[in-house]
Amino acid sequence: MHENEIFSKLRAxxxxxxxxxxxxxxxxxxxxxxxxxxxxxxHADTKALLAFCWTECGRLDDAQALIESLVSDNLESxxxxxxxxxxxxxx
Numbered sequence: 001m002h003e004n005e006i007f008s009k010l011r012a013x014x015x016x017x018x019x020x021x022x023x024x025x026x027x028x029x030x031x032x033x034x035x036x037x038x039x040x041x042x043h044a045d046t047k048a049l050l051a052f053c054w055t056e057c058g059r060l061d062d063a064q065a066l067i068e069s070l071v072s073d074n075l076e077s078x079x080x081x082x083x084x085x086x087x088x089x090x091x
Contacts, residue, residue: 010036017049026056044074048083055083055090063087 013036020029030053036046048070054063067087070080 010040021049021053024056026053029053030057044070044077045079048077048080052083052086055087060087060090064091 013032017029017032017036020026020032030050033046033050033053036043037050040046047066051063051067051070054060054066064087067080067084070077071084074080
């Protein structure tokens with residue numbers, strides 16, 4: 001499934017996650033992201049957002065391991081690189 005198809009199908013859920021993250025409710029955002037990852041496990045940007053939430057929740061080791069694997073597999077994803085910078089900066 002192409003990324004645009006995934007996004008249009010799950011747009012309302014991404015909007016909810018965005019609102020939760022802006023409200024700094026990272027535990028709730030993490031729950032929603034885990035559900036999305038179960039549905040669309042190949043979507044790297046969703047996993048990157050999960051790593052971002054883990055960073056904000058203090059799970060730096062888990063976040064770093066996940067984002068490093070995502071960046072190495074998705075070199076062109078600006079979201080993965082942005083989250084990588086956030087994780088490295090949080091250390």
